[in-house]
Amino acid sequence: MSSYARLRSTALELFASRGFQATGIRELAAASGISLATLYHYMDGKEDLLVRLMRESLGRLIDDARTVLAKVNSPVEGLAALTIMHVLAHGLRRTQTVVVDTELRSLGKENRDIIVALRDEYEELWRLQLAGGSASGTMTVPDARVTRLALLEMCTGVAYWYSDTGELGLDQVATIHADLVLAQVEARQEQGRIRLTDLDLPPITWFRELVLCEE
Amino acid sequence: MSSYARLRSTALELFASRGFQATGIRELAAASGISLATLYHYMDGKEDLLVRLMRESLGRLIDDARTVLAKVNSPVEGLAALTIMHVLAHGLRRTQTVVVDTELRSLGKENRDIIVALRDEYEELWRLQLAGGSASGTMTVPDARVTRLALLEMCTGVAYWYSDTGELGLDQVATIHADLVLAQVEARQEQGRIRLTDLDLPPITWFRELVLCEE
Amino acid sequence: MSSYARLRSTALELFASRGFQATGIRELAAASGISLATLYHYMDGKEDLLVRLMRESLGRLIDDARTVLAKVNSPVEGLAALTIMHVLAHGLRRTQTVVVDTELRSLGKENRDIIVALRDEYEELWRLQLAGGSASGTMTVPDARVTRLALLEMCTGVAYWYSDTGELGLDQVATIHADLVLAQVEARQEQGRIRLTDLDLPPITWFRELVLCEE
Amino acid sequence: MSSYARLRSTALELFASRGFQATGIRELAAASGISLATLYHYMDGKEDLLVRLMRESLGRLIDDARTVLAKVNSPVEGLAALTIMHVLAHGLRRTQTVVVDTELRSLGKENRDIIVALRDEYEELWRLQLAGGSASGTMTVPDARVTRLALLEMCTGVAYWYSDTGELGLDQVATIHADLVLAQVEARQEQGRIRLTDLDLPPITWFRELVLCEE
DNA sequence: GATGAATGAGACTTCATTCAT
C-alpha cells in the first residue's frame, strides 16, 4: 500500500470521525506513517486534500449511479436501484460519504462551488426518476423537491447509524430502504402497489460488487 | 437582552454554521459583544458551553414531544404529531437542532454519554408509536429499528436544507413529511390508507406556537 | 478565627508550599473561605499581602532575637541562644520563615529594599555575637562574613527538611544545631572547648514558649 | 552556539533569578533569541524543560562527586573533598544548582519523584563519609542525619549569597567551608584535630577544572 | 522523495484587578 493510499484512507478516517477542523496535520502525518514535511509532497494544503477526497468520492457516486441506471427500464426501477446503490455506498464507503456530507462548510467558496455542483449533478439523477415516475403516473409525489430531499436524507443517514456488528446486514438495510422509498412514493403499476420484489433488478450482490470495486 | 442570552444565541449560530471546532472563542466573544475574559463568567470552557446548549435543546425537544403526545389517541396520530413537531422544531430552532445533530463528536466521552442518553430518551418516544402501530395492525413496519432511524434522519434533514426564502412554507414541509411518514408505514384504518387529513390533530398553528414558545 | 486570620495563615501555607507566583488569588480566596472580591477588603494587592506577611515575620524574628539576647552574658551564649531561637522559629513557624526566605525575588524593588533592610537588621545581631566572640578570643572565626552566612544558611535550612513526624523532636534538632555552631566557631573558655551544656541558658521550654507565643 | 544551548542557559538564568513560575515562555523565547513556536521544537512543555535541566544538573553533581571520591583515602578527606566540590559547583554553576534547589515544588508528582531520587543518590555519598568517619572514630557526629542535612544546607547556601565581585574569591570560600565542616564534625587523627591543610587532597585548581569542565 | 528546523498567527484559558451594587 503506497504512502498516498495510506494518507488517503487515514485522512478519510480522521476527517469522518473527528471532523476536518479537529484533525491536525500532525495527527494526519503520524497516523499515515509519514513525516510532517513529506505530507506536503502529497498535498498542496489541508483544504486541497479535503476537496480532492470529496471530488473523488462524489465522482465515484455519480459513476455508480450512471452504471446502475443503465440497467433499469423505468423510473420506479431507477429509484429503487439508486436507493440500493446509495445505501450500500454509504454503508461500505462510510468515511468518504460522511466527509462529503459533513465538511462542505469547511471549504472556501471556490471549492464549495465545485463540490456543490457535483452534488447537484448526482441529485439530478434522482430528480429525473421522481419526475419520470410522476409523469407516467407510477408514483405519487406530493412535492417533487421536498420528496427528493427527504428520501436522500433518509438514505444518507445510513452512514451515521449503520454498524457492521448489528443484527441486520447492510444488504437487508438497503432492501428495507428501497421498500420504504417505494412506499413513500406509493409506487404502482396497473396491478397496484409495487414492492421491491416485484421489480426486475440485478441481484444485490451485483450492487455490492459495483460499490466495493476498487477502481 | 442579557449577556448570557446573547452569548447563547451567538454560540448556536456560529456552532451551527462554522462548526464547533472551527469557531474560535475570540469570534464567540466578539460576536456576542462581550470581552474574551467575560466569556468565562458564563461558561467553564468551550466544551461545557457546547454541552449545555445541547442539553437545553434536547431537553426542550423531549418536553415538546411529551406535550404533543398528550394530545393524541393512537400510535398513528402520535407518529404524525411527532413528525410535525420534529420538522417544525428543526426548521424554527434550526441552530439548536443542527448543533445537537452535528457536534456529538466534539464532546469528550463523559459529556457524549449524557447527550446520547437524552437522545435515546427522545427516540424512545418515536419507538413507542411504531411499536404500538405495528401491534395494533395500523402500520406496516418492515424492521422497527431501521424504520425509526430512517424516519428520523429524513425529518431531521429538514434543518439542513429548509430555507425561509423558498417557495414552500415550513408548515407545508411539515405536512408533507407527515404524509411521507404515514405512507412509509402504510398507515391504515378499517377503511383503508390514512392520510394526514384523516387524523384528528390540533391545527398546525398550535404546533407552531408550541415549538416557538420561548419558555 | 477571623476572616483575616484565616486569610493570613492560608496565604502563608500556599505561598510556602506552591510559591507566591504559583498561588492564584482565586485559590487564596477559596482556601480562605471568602469571596474573591472580599479578599480585596483585606489587602491592597497580592504583593502587598506578601510584603505585609514578610514584614510581620521578620519583625517577629527580630523581636525574639532581642528578647533572647537580653538573657545572655557573653557572645558565646548569645550565639547559642540565637541558634536555638532561630531553629525553633524555623521549625514552628515554618510557613512564615520559608516565605521570607524564598520570596524576596517576587517583590518589586521598593518592597524588596524594605525586607532586605529588616533582614540585615536581624543578621546584624548575629554579626555582633561573632565579632564579640572573635574579639574576646572565645571563638575562632576564619572569615566573619562567610562564617555568619554559613551558619545562618545551616540553621535556616531546618525549615526545609524538618518534619514533626520524624524520630527527632525539634528541641533536639535545635540543641544539635547549637552544638554544631559552637563546634564550628570552636567556642572555648579558659578551661577549653565549650559545649552547649556548659552554658547557662534558659531551658529550651522557655525558648519554645517565646517562639510559639501568639502575641 | 546552537539554539538549544542558548535556550538551556537562558532558561537556567531566568528560572534561577525570577523563578520558574514567574518566567513566561515568551520571555524565554525572546531571551533565547528564538521564536515562541520554535521553543516547542526543543521542549515538550515548560515543566519538561525544567525537569530536563534539573536532571542534567544533578547528574553532573553526582558524577563530579564520584570523581572526587575516587581521589581520597579516608572519610575525612572524602568529606572535605565533597565540600570543596559542592561549594565550587554551587558558585560556578550557580544557576543550575539554584534551580534544582528551588524548583522541586514546581514539578508534578512524577517528575518530582525522579528528581528526589537523584538528590537522594547524591546525598547518599555524603552520608557514607559521615558514617565512615563516625565508625572509625575520626569524626564526632551528634546525629548523623541532622548533621548531614545541616552541612548540606550550609554549603548549598553559597549559591545564594556568593558573588564574584566580593572581596573573597570562591576558592577561599570553598576552603573556609571545608574547614567549617571539619570543625563541625571535630575531625581528628591520633595527633589531634585536623584542618584542611593537614589533608592530602588535590589542589583546588584541580577541583575548579573538574567543576568547570564542559563535558 | 524525503526531512528536521523554524515560524507567525492564533488556539483556549487564567491572571490580578476594578467597580457598581
Place this chain on the structure above:
DNA sequence: CATGAATGAAGTCTCATTCAT
C-alpha cells in the same frame, strides 16, 4: 462588609505552513 460582573493582559501551547538541505 460583601459580592457578581466585567476586563485587559498575559498565560501555555498548537496550528498549518515553508524552506534549506
